[in-house]
Amino acid sequence: MGFSFVRLACAASLLPAALAQIIARSEPEPVASAVAVDTLDFSDAAEVQTTTLKGINFGCKCYPGKRCWPSTNKWKTLNATVDGRLLVDIPPGAPCHNTFTGPLGTVNTYDAAKCAEATQNWESETWIVSQPAAELWTYFTNDTCRPTQNPTGSCTLGYYGVYVIMATKAQHVKAGIDFARRNNLRLIVRNTGHDFIGRSTGYGALIINTHSFQQIDWINSYRGPGSYRGGAVTLGAGVQGETILAQGHARNPPLVVVTGECPTLGIAGGFIQGGGHGPWTTLKGFSADNVLAFEAITASGLYVTANEWQNPDVATNNDGIIEAFKTVLSPRPDVFAFMIGHLFNPGYGAPKSNSATHPAWRNATNFVIAAMLVPVGSSLAQKADLQNLLTNTVDEALRDASTSGCTYVNEADPYQPNWQSHFWGSEYPKLRALRWKWDPLGVFYAISTPGTEGWEVIDDGTRLCRKL
Ligand SMILES: *[C@@H]1O[C@H](CO)[C@@H](O)[C@H](O)[C@H]1NC(C)=O
Ligand SMILES: *[C@@H]1O[C@H](CO)[C@@H](O)[C@H](O)[C@H]1NC(C)=O
Numbered sequence: 001m002g003f004s005f006v007r008l009a010c011a012a013s014l015l016p017a018a019l020a021q022i023i024a025r026s027e028p029e030p031v032a033s034a035v036a037v038d039t040l041d042f043s044d045a046a047e048v049q050t051t052t053l054k055g056i057n058f059g060c061k062c063y064p065g066k067r068c069w070p071s072t073n074k075w076k077t078l079n080a081t082v083d084g085r086l087l088v089d090i091p092p093g094a095p096c097h098n099t100f101t102g103p104l105g106t107v108n109t110y111d112a113a114k115c116a117e118a119t120q121n122w123e124s125e126t127w128i129v130s131q132p133a134a135e136l137w138t139y140f141t142n143d144t145c146r147p148t149q150n151p152t153g154s155c156t157l158g159y160y161g162v163y164v165i166m167a168t169k170a171q172h173v174k175a176g177i178d179f180a181r182r183n184n185l186r187l188i189v190r191n192t193g194h195d196f197i198g199r200s201t202g203y204g205a206l207i208i209n210t211h212s213f214q215q216i217d218w219i220n221s222y223r224g225p226g227s228y229r230g231g232a233v234t235l236g237a238g239v240q241g242e243t244i245l246a247q248g249h250a251r252n253p254p255l256v257v258v259t260g261e262c263p264t265l266g267i268a269g270g271f272i273q274g275g276g277h278g279p280w281t282t283l284k285g286f287s288a289d290n291v292l293a294f295e296a297i298t299a300s301g302l303y304v305t306a307n308e309w310q311n312p313d314v315a316t317n318n319d320g321i322i323e324a325f326k327t328v329l330s331p332r333p334d335v336f337a338f339m340i341g342h343l344f345n346p347g348y349g350a351p352k353s354n355s356a357t358h359p360a361w362r363n364a365t366n367f368v369i370a371a372m373l374v375p376v377g378s379s380l381a382q383k384a385d386l387q388n389l390l391t392n393t394v395d396e397a398l399r400d401a402s403t404s405g406c407t408y409v410n411e412a413d414p415y416q417p418n419w420q421s422h423f424w425g426s427e428y429p430k431l432r433a434l435r436w437k438w439d440p441l442g443v444f445y446a447i448s449t450p451g452t453e454g455w456e457v458i459d460d461g462t463r464l465c466r467k468l
């Protein structure tokens, strides 16, 4: 029997560097004329779907089967806008089943060769990452279509999205964001590597897959805004830790980048937006401390570059979809090693960014992850029971043992009470205000991100709604 992990607990968060200047554009190229960010325009957004559950009024995203769901023609137009790179999301285990039944109907899926491939690679990180929407952490997909020897077994969508844009250009990403906003769809960004808290999957969503953004541009001497003048690198969203470390090591002199520990982890996505700790953290601070600039697309569909000059907004917003970012490198002629473990005192003596990092996290001496195994096929009630035990017994003990109650958002239990203070401490009110300014409609909703109190996934983990 296979197992999945239930959401994690931790004892010891943060958001990335508060970068200082934001240049917003309506076109991806930096040469396009800048537009004022005060003109964030959400007037084309669709209405929410109202519903009442246990006496509470909710405004929900639009889901298949509802009248608000975009027509086939609208999806066709989106497909044309993204150069034909829109796919219907079919779970990776589907070739082992005669049929897959999803919100768009039932299709025949059995394919012996593809089934053998899926069965053999089900635990292969590289294979999973190469799939349009598959998750390394299958718990959050609800695991309703696993490889099997029995093709008559059921295969359903579980908590996967409905469509995936296999984006290769910034324009594709913007098209996906605009489509989600204009049609009130749940939007999921699926980049690469794992997400311990399931933010890269969501029931009934439109998914933007950013794994194709693999560009790496080394800069010998950074000349951008701010005072830093050293080596730097620009990374596409999909670049994984193992790739950048190997390329850096092959340079003369060898260079190191402040990545995470896990080799398949993407650096420029949620990892760095949550602060990002890894083997170099003790010496060089968090990955977010090493950021020079982000390129992102806002919930209103503007392209922005945020760097170290004036306005400290977007990078602390946790919302932009990151196209690329620049991170400082430290030349280490003789060092290329992975240090594994969670012993801390992050960046002791290293420059700190003006970031959303929980102030107490920087003083942490240790960081503990606790997880529980959940047998595949557990009922919703069994899962809820284990989650309750984790949150209210295991986590509670860790919270009590921690002097600060501070924890790391990317490796924590998002269901813990008062997650706002555990993840962001005194930074929280500022972060919530930024969220409400840049993404007032929750286009980029992800669990336990600033400003999402009042949001709930109702109907057994399916419909995403906000209390009205
Ligand atoms: C999008 O267009 C491509 C190219 O024409 C096509 O192969 C693909 O099936 C289309 N996607 C959807 C969801 O219809
Ligand atoms: C999720 O899995 C549970 C079993 O754990 C099942 O009862 C439920 O119907 C599934 N929901 C979806 C949307 O797949």
Ligand SMILES: *[C@@H]1O[C@H](CO)[C@@H](O)[C@H](O)[C@H]1NC(C)=O
Residues within 6 Å of the ligand: 359, 360, 362, 363
């Ligand atoms: C972290 O440690 C420094 C140095 O001891 C101290 O000045 C600061 O108050 C501590 N911060 C927090 C939030 O505990």
